[in-house]
Amino acid sequence: MAILGLALLLSATGLVVSGAWLSYSLFFNPSAIASLNQFLPQWAQVPLNQEPAQTLTQIAAELSQQGKIAGEPLPLEVNPANSQPTSVILPVRSQNQIVELRVYHIVDAGNLLNRSSEIHYQFITQTDVTGPEESFVVAPLIDSETADTSSNRPLPVTELRRFDNTTPTQGIWLYLWGQRQRGQAIAYGRIIHYNPDRSYLSLMLPWTSPTSLPQWQQAIAGGSPELVIDQTVDLEPRLQVYQVKPANFIFDPLQLEPVSIAEPALDSPDYQNALLIARSGLWTPAEKWLQFIKQRQHQAWSSAAQAQLDFIRLHAEKSHQQANQIWASPSQQALTLLIDGRWGEALKVFQASPTNTQEIATLLETDNGRLGNRVEVALRVNPKRSEVKAWGALLKGAKEGRKSAIAWLKQQPQTTSTDIVYIQKLLKRLEGDFSSHKVATSHSSRFVGTAQQITQINPTQWLQIEQTPLEITQQQTWYQIQLTAYHDGNNWQQAPFKATVPQTAAQYWQQLGLDSDAEVQIVSWLPGGYQQIDLAIVKAVQLQGSTLKLLAVSEAFSSVDSASRPLVLTKATLQWLQPETITLSNLTQQLQPVEVTEILPRLWQELQLCNPNSQKPPVPNVEKMLQQLGELPVQLIDLTGDGTAEVMMTIPPQEIAAIYNSDSIELLPLDDNSRSRTLIFTHTGRLLYSEFGDATGQVVIAIADLEDEQPPALLVSSGKNYIFKRWFSQHQHFN
Structure with a gap:
């Protein structure tokens, strides 16, 4: 009896909570509750009094009486049969800013009693709109030494836009936009999500960017696109990446969750150090380190670790691109190199001329800590790097003089007498002594x-x-x-x-x-x-x-x-490159056309080279080959430097054996020297590289970016040696 009483009490409590929730939802969004009726029996459905359908003229007149203005409706849902919109979202303005968003279902005029030819709209739901606070909007422009004079007042949003690029398939994604013009212009707004299944409109999160509009892109390997917001200021890469994650909310079971590198996804000292240098702004060295860790700990690698790696990779790409540009200002050239972790290259710019030295000295003297923080973290992770110590001493010398710089240098762990002599010559340049020859610049071991x-x-x-x-x-x-x-x-x-x-x-x-x-x-x-x-x-x-x-x-x-x-x-x-792997049959779905019908016959001919039988069976038709070979893994990557991706296949021996034992294509069993074989085709089907019929036993181990502005290289194992092979356009082969 006690248990029964407790159950009744809990049930009663649940009914009270549910009733309160229903009351709240009915008050703020009554039409959204209508979506629950499909789950309720007839006697339990919630009665709703829908407003009569109206024309845009009637809606605008009604809003005008409230002192508001109807904006231009944007299509939401579309009828796939005729590509005509079935619902719209209407921005509602007060003066020159959007204060409300309304969703309407388009009612077929032929079904209305008045038989009017003008389109009518049935109100579905609405939500009030408030722009993000000014302090949030200007945050990317505020550094640690600048007083924040912004307020907490909300800034107006003036436009409603749909995303142009590919968005996640769950629901419909839009964004509100506004712009603050005082000082440096900066755009801002809110991300909007509409869930058609529940007729629910969500204001997901605020955004701000001094450079570009938010966009959806495949930033993290696998899954749906991610929302990327670029907040880069003054050559300092800064990106926010949000993944679509499930949410425990019946009306809109989605949320945007930021990718963070604050906490490591793997319990490893090396992994923690890689994230530490990434947080300091050394994105490219951090990405290389994580790629190395991924190769070493492939079994422990998780989706969270991949998300952090891809987040860092996005920053590294931006940092690398900036450092590769030719800058008119030596200080900007040196700064982009230092941000990218190219300490030795930046020293060469520093020593190139007295003008360069003097301009970069001013950069160091006015550094607000971003370079100093990079030096500190880089030396904490690897205290032996003399070129990093050189920049630490130059920073100290530019601010406090050579005596303080040498004192700082001698306090650094694992500093040798060679380091001190080498760096003293660099410090003399800060004082205008250019009489000595350039110091032999240290560089990373490669x-x-x-x-x-x-x-x-x-x-x-x-x-x-x-x-x-x-x-x-x-x-x-x-x-x-x-x-x-x-x-x-x-x-x-x-x-x-x-x-x-x-x-x-x-x-x-x-x-x-x-x-x-x-x-x-x-x-x-x-x-x-x-x-x-x-x-x-x-x-x-x-x-x-x-x-x-x-x-x-x-x-x-x-x-x-x-x-x-x-x-x-x-x-x-090097940097290991890992292009996304797809199946051969999926090549037909790529944005860049790939001539699969040209690749398949040549692929079949290469497979025959493992067949010791001198009598080769005829080439099967393309449909038969695609049915048999369509699941072979392929990678798309530009290996020739022409801007067009090549088709690379590395076929494991078990896959080759499966093909040879197939009834669909008559091939003989593999020989005793079975191994993985790699082939590379152009997108038009021309064969560029093949390990079939190769008596040397060469095997492509990996693809490597040697970071010397040349196309990627193939790392090839040849007997007991390893060599890099690159595409030579003049000779039209890998060598």
Whole structure:
């Protein structure tokens, strides 16, 4: 009985709450309750007295009596049969600002009693409109040292617009717009969402931007488009990204949730450091770091981590684009390079001429903390980087003089005497001393090669930067690294290397960027295509003929087969590119036309190259091939630099085996040397690259952006070596 009484009490409480909710909804949005009637029995439906349908003239006259003005209605829902609107949204103005939005259903005039030919509108719902507060609108223009004189008064919105680009499919998305003209112009407004299923109109969130209007775009991998609002000011990339998420609200079960990098999505010190440097504004280094972590922790990678990576990638793209521009002002050129984390390149601009030095010194002297914060965070993550210390000292020197700059420099961890001598020469330029030659600018270490575990070394054959014994413990591993290419700060140098390269260890360290960062990544591919990455520190270098080798020590004993030749690179060597994967059959749905009917026959011919039978079956028809091969994965990426995406297929051996064992296409079983095979076609069907019939056993491992203004490169495994292959337009092949 006690339980029954409690149940009755809870039921009664629920009825009271539900009744209160219904009363509230009926008062503020009575027509929206009508959507609930479809779920209720006849005896329980809510009686509603709908207003009679009106013409626009009648609606305008009624609003005029209230001191309001009817605006121009915008179509909402459309009849797919005739593309005619079935509902509209009407902005209602008071003076020159929108104060209310109304939704009307278009009533067929033929069904009205008066048989009037003029269109009639049945009122559905309405919502009051208030513009965002002035303090919110001007927030992107206010820095930490500027007094905020704005008020909390709402600013007027004057226009209602529909989004031009592709929006999420759930409901209808619009936005209100206004503009504040005092000082720097800035646009603002509110995002509007209409849910036709419940006839409900929502004011989702306010927005503000000094550069552009809000737009929907595929910012996060997978899912529906995201809302992106650009708040970039004074070359400082700042974007807000909102994802459409479910909401616990019956009338409009959606909400816009911001993507944030305040809290890390993965519990990893490296991941936390990557987000830390992103929050400081070093977007490009942060993206590279996260791409590396994603490769290493693919199994732990989550959708939340992908959202944070893509959020940072959007900022990095903007930062990278700015840094690649040619600026008339040296200070702007240096600033964009520093924002993009290109410390060494910015030092070259600083040293290019006395004029450059003086102008950039003024930039440093007036820095409000954005450059200083980047320096502080970059050194916190990696205290060995001399070019970052150089900018920290230059910032200090521009504000407080050379004595304070040197004192600051000596307090920094892992500062060597070489660092102090190098940076003192830069500081002299701040005082107008340009008598000395330009300082050799440090640059990030960027190289690629192969590694081999070794157990014994001959110290006399190696050049060391530190005169300490070349010894390791039982828990450490020696790696001998043979370089295939390195970046000298200006260009990529390819093996075989000339004997005229530097002769001393210090010169090698400078040439290879090891004085900036001597840590390398040793990447091995495990069964299943998974990566294992070990870290090692370069201790010595040698040049034998035209072969350049490094000696590195790893703190962890590697479980990789010592006979294998893992790939070696540094954090700054490249950026892995991961184009979105679709199926071959979906190529026909791309905005850029792809001649699938031309690709399929050539693909089938390449598959036949694995068939040792000299008698080849005839080429099947296109429909039959598409039915059999349509699910093959493909990627679209511009590898030739012509602005048009190529079609790249990497077909795993199990997929090839499945095709060969198919009844639809007569192919023989694979040979014993089965492996993944990559093909690259133009969008017109011309074959550019194929690993079928290739006796060398070359395999494309990944696509890499070497960040040298050239098209992406293919990282190819060839036996025990790794090489980069790029498209050469002159010879029309990858080399």
